[in-house]
Amino acid sequence: MSKPAFPLNAWYAAAYDVELKRALLPRMICSKPVVLYRKENGTPVALADACWHRLVPLSLGRLDGDNVICGYHGLEYDETGRCVYMPSQDTINPSACVKSYPIAEKHRFIWIWPGDPALADPALIPDMHWNQDPDWAADGKLIEVHCDYRLVVDNLMDLTHETFVHGSSIGNRAVAEAPFDASHSDRFAYITRWMEDIDPPPFWRKQYGRPGKVDRWQIIRFEAPCTVTIDVGVAEAGTGAKQGDRSKGVNGFVLNTITPSTDKTCLYFWAFARNYDLGNQARTHELREGVAGVFREDEEVLEAQQRAIDANPDHQFYNLNIDAGSMWARKLIDRMIDAELKPQTGPHAVAAE
Ligand code: FES
Ligand SMILES: [Fe+2]
Structure with missing residues (x-):
C-alpha cells in the first residue's frame, strides 16, 4: 500500500x-x-x-x-x-x-x-486571525484545484515562480534574483526574502501609491500540514523596514489553507488581508478579485503539472536551492503521516486502553 x-x-x-x-x-x-x-x-x-x-x-x-x-x-x-x-x-x-x-x-x-x-x-487550529481582525481588512475565496494539495504548498513555498507566472502583477526579476533564508521548527517552516532598493512590480506600485524605489519583503510561514501565511509588503527604500520599522510602507498577509479533497484534488481557501485604507470596501473587493486573477494563473500551472505527474508516474522531482521551503514542508507533512502509521504508543494509546 x-x-x-x-x-x-x-x-x-x-x-x-x-x-x-x-x-x-x-x-x-x-x-x-x-x-x-x-x-x-x-x-x-x-x-x-x-x-x-x-x-x-x-x-x-x-x-x-x-x-x-x-x-x-x-x-x-x-x-x-x-x-x-x-x-x-x-x-x-x-x-x-x-x-x-x-x-x-x-x-x-x-x-x-x-x-x-x-x-x-x-488550540491546534491554524492561525489565520488576520482574516477577522479590526486592524486588518480581508476577504478571499475558495478554489477547487485538480491537483495534489502538496503541489499548492510547493507553489507557495517558492515565490520565485512569481517572476515567471505572475509577471504582469506581483512578479519581477528581483524576486528570482534575491537570496532567501530558510528555517524550520517541528511544525513550521519559514522562508524569508528581502528585496532591497528595487522598483516595485505593478501590483505593489499601485498599493504603495507613490513613485520611487522600495524595500520589498516576503516572509512565508508554513504550518503543517497545509497552511501557509505570507507576510508581504513594500516600504520606502532605506527607511528601516527590514529592521522592523514598516511605517513608511504597506503590509499585506496572503492567507492560504489547502485541504486535500482526494489524493489529486484539493480545496484551496485563501484570503488577502491589508493593514492600510481599512474602511475602503471597494478596495477590499478589488484586491480580492485581483488576487483571484493571480491565483488563476497558478491554477493553470498546477493542474497541468498534476496531469504531467500522472503521465510520468516514475519520474522523481529534482530539487534545487529554490525548493528548500517546499522540501521542509513536505518533510513536516511526512512526519505527521508517519506518526499516524506507527503502532500507537505513548500517553494517548494508554488513555485509549
Ligand atoms: S433511509 Fe437512508 S438509505 Fe434508507
Ligand atoms: Fe503564484
Missing part, C-alpha cells in the same frame, strides 16, 4: 463561513464524504455523508430543525449522528448512527478534524 498523501489528525478548512447556511453542504475532505450544515442557533455540524441504512448521501435529504432526514427512506439523525427516527418501527436499532466530526468555526473558516476525535485540540 502506498503511503497516504495526508495526515488525518489535523484541522482542515471545510468551508468559508459564508458558504455554510441552514442547508446541507456536501464536501469531500481527505477522501471522506462529509455533509455540513448550521443548526438553528448557527453552530456548525459535520456528519458522514452516507446514511447508515443504505448509504445514500444525507446531503440529498433535508434539514428538519437541527436534524437531518435521509431523502431515501426517511431515517432521521440528530447533530451527533445518532438515528432518532426510523419509519414503520418503534424501536431504533442502537447501532444506527453516522460518524460526526469535531468541528470549529474560527477566523472565518469552518474547520473539521477527520482523524481521531480524542486528539482534536482546538
